[in-house]
Amino acid sequence: EFLANMSHELRTPLNAILGYAEILDSVDGLRESERAEMNARILSNAVTLTCAVNNLLEYSSVVAGETALRHGSVSLSELFEEIEPWVGRMIDDKPIRFAWDVDPSLPSIDTDRSKLRQTLMNLLSNAAKFTPQGEIRLSAAAAPSGIEIVVTDTGVGMSADQQSVIFEDFRQVEGSTTRPFGGMGLGLTLVQRFCDLLGGTIAVESAPAKGTRVSLYLPLDCRFPLESARTSAAA
Secondary structure (H helix, E strand, O other): OHHHHHHHHHHHHHHHHHHHHHHHHHOOOOOHHHHHHHHHHHHHHHHHHHHHHHHHHHHHHHHOOOOOOOEEEEOHHHHHHHHHHHHHHHOOOOOEEEEEEEOOOOOOEEEEHHHHHHHHHHHHHHHHHOOOOEEEEEEEEEEOOEEEEEEEEOOOOOOHHHHOOOOOOOOOOOOOOOOOOOOOOOHHHHHHHHHHHOOOEEEEEEOOOOOEEEEEEEEOEOOOOHHHHHHHHHO
């Protein structure tokens, strides 16, 4: 089932990219608005494909116990600003508003920027996938001895039973390639594993038709040494 889903999730955006690129290359007389629309679809599908490939590569490193943390100072406002156009491309064909805010008093945090960035991208990708309309919001505020990063959406929500399995490897609420929402079942698995590696915790609040709130707590200073990170990943 995973291999079928993986093939579907890689082929679908790739076929869209190739199809729109061929039209742009071979069809004369396209209006500027048509070209802009096709370029937007190419970028949107490229983002989807990139996220899928990144998740596959990161998951293979995690299960092999080869994940290494690269510590550095991270400004959340700069990171959120960098992520914003990616989210825009994921939701460009939906009536969804994306907004982000960071408490201006927050200091920079010492953590792995790449792992945190992919964690947030996976949470936002999941929110975009399950939100047909409304709003997705990303925010960060002070918490005891750390920070809380929150992703909220006005999407379809989840039952308590569904919430209990979303962080398991390869798990989907509905498991077939004809289900209305795509995905390989790796995004939230990596969110949980990266959160553990960064010394954080994650909590989910959701209800059917009520949207979802995912809160990620991280310490201001991630002090996990490299060998500890590798051991944790292997475990």
